[in-house]
Amino acid sequence: MRALFSRYPLLIVLLLCGYAFLYLPIFSLIIYSFNESRLVTVWGGFSTKWYGELVNNAPLLNAAWLSIKIAALNATLAIVLGTFAALAIVRMRGTRGHKSLGIMVTAPLVMPEIIIGLSLLLLFVALEDLTGWPEGRGQVTILIAHVTFSMAYVTVIVQSRLAHMDRSIEEAAMDLGARPLKVFFTITLPMIAPALAAGWLLAFTLSMDDLVIASFVSGPGATTLPMVVYSSVRLGVSPQINALATIMIAVVSLAVLIAAVIMYRQEAADQKRK
Incomplete structure (x- = not known):
């Protein structure tokens, strides 16, 4: 590290500044979740009382549970649909309609969220008028909206993994008599497992973080956590928000650690095969 710093001092300093810019606000949020004072910017001593009050805050907990439930369902559905779309794009390359499929699947990546939310709102209103x-x-409309845009991210991740995968293993299995479905579940799926894990985590995070689209397609009985946090911030940030955010950071960090272990083991297995 010292040798690297002596050779590239400016790059190391810029790197450290970048990490500090990204992570210092998160660390400060965690620290102030244990603040005694009601003011989130004034330190009043160490206390865990806001975690106790958070347990009794039913609206906030209900919104958090709704967001987690929708995010988990969204990530699972996005993985299924995104994997099918990636398989179609990679394995059907050169066929008629291939480019059109790729453009339609990845369009939500470059579409502004406000446009997606408004278009889905108009769609749901029209469907309700026509079919009831x-x-x-x-919850259902929020889930459909989240799957619509998060599946595009999953498709890009899985597509990248499939494009660089060695297909000779699949062809050898089919030459030995394995059916395509069995080849997919026993060979293809384990090989793209790291991409599936990354796609699931990304889709989960995008759903948990979404505010704009959910604001368009939600109703009075379905309020997600970002909507509750945004409405409360306009009246002043409560330390309970810091406490809830700290719990979510801990859960997400644990999930990322588990995914990293899975990816490390998969890469080690790939190295042994080679």
């Missing part, structure tokens, strides 16, 4: 479904807007 969905009856109002709530």
Whole structure:
């Protein structure tokens, strides 16, 4: 490290500044979640009382549970649909409609969120007028909206993994008599498992973080955590928000650690095969 710093001092300093810019606000949020004072910018001593009050804050906990539930369902559905889309894009290259499929699948990546939210709102209103479904807007409409845009991110991740995968293993298995479905579950799926884990975590995070699209497609009975936090911030940030954010950071960090271990083991297995 000392030799690297002596050779590239400016790059190391810029790197440290970048990490500090990204992570110091998170560390300060965690520290102030243990603040005695009601003011989040004034340190009043160490205390865990805001975690106790958070347990009794039913609206905030209900919004957090709703967001986690929608995010988990969204990530799972996005993985399934995104994997199918990636397989179609990679394995059907050169066929008619291949480019059009790729453009349609990845369009939400460059589409402004406000446009996606507004278009989905108009779609749900038109469907309700024509068919009676969905009856109002709530968890189902939020889930559909989140899957619509998060599946595009999953498709790009899985597509990249499939494009660089050695297909000779699959071809050898099919030459030995394995059916395509069995080849997919026993060979293809384990090989793209790191991409699936990364896509699931990304889709989960995008859903938990979404405010704009959820604001368009949600109803009175479905309020997600970002919507509650945004509405409370306008009246002043409560230390309970810091406490809840600290818990979420701990959970997400644990999930990322588990995913890193899975990816490390997968890479080690790939190295042994080579």
